[in-house]
Amino acid sequence: MLSKKTQYALKALGYLAAKYGEGPVLISEISVKKKIPIKFLETILLELKQNGVLDSKKGKGGGYFLINHPKKTTLAQAIRLVGGPIALIPCVSINFYEKCKDCDEATCGLNKAMVQTRDATLKILEKKTLVELMDWK
């Protein structure tokens, strides 16, 4: 399951995707529209900025905005930025790999099953982009 933080991040990105090209969007506006606690949202947006997805403008008329067109960022990228691994166990994670110290990955049945599951999930998440996160109304 994705953490609340990751869900908030994805919702915020979806909102910013819908507003792409319209200039900076206030944290407070995102907070109200997507019902995300404002102080929590602050830290999330800041993290997304530090990860190079968003940029911001201070002062009056300021706010956050997507650096690139929404279709340039995949859901796989977005989830990894704030939510960590997509794989179900560390020893099959591509970006957050950790060697399994309790078993031999070459012969471990669980490992093989999880590799295949990971690939199936990635196939979807790498095809979908922030465009998909925009609301339908």
Next chain:
Amino acid sequence: MLSKKTQYALKALGYLAAKYGEGPVLISEISVKKKIPIKFLETILLELKQNGVLDSKKGKGGGYFLINHPKKTTLAQAIRLVGGPIALIPCVSINFYEKCKDCDEATCGLNKAMVQTRDATLKILEKKTLVELMDWK
């Protein structure tokens, strides 16, 4: 990510799958072979028994064993038994559904994206069984 508990459960099930038809297997044997803390493993196996996947025999010559042939239990079922939801967010979970109180599921872009992700993952996990968890040596 799957919790350690779920990973242990899957490994234990894989071990029991390999020993299917050979009578009861000791907790201590599984603990040693799969490197799982024994007291933790006790609680996991007990839970799997209460969920109808395993049965046990007490006393000398006792132990745990699969009730059904390994191919009868899918990975989706196994994960749900001890690990909870497979879906990435509660409002798209089939077995652990919770209504999203912060948005309208009919128009929420995140919801739609996660439904598709869930279906892709399930398509794999419902096809694989405990047979897949057996080690290759």
Next chain:
DNA sequence: CATTAGTCTACAAAGTTGGTAGGCTTTTGA
């Protein structure tokens, strides 16, 4: 120079995870 709006540091309650300790009960076989 006042207002607006993002930035940064620090803290903390609550829940989850990953166990441990120790005794109880049931079954077997000598």
Next chain:
DNA sequence: TCAAAAGCCTACCAACTTTGTAGACTAATG
């Protein structure tokens, strides 16, 4: 019949993560 074997059950707990909150600071605008 009784002791050993092996699972059953209750209770506890340390560490970590999650999900926030509080409040001061900095930068930009007009």
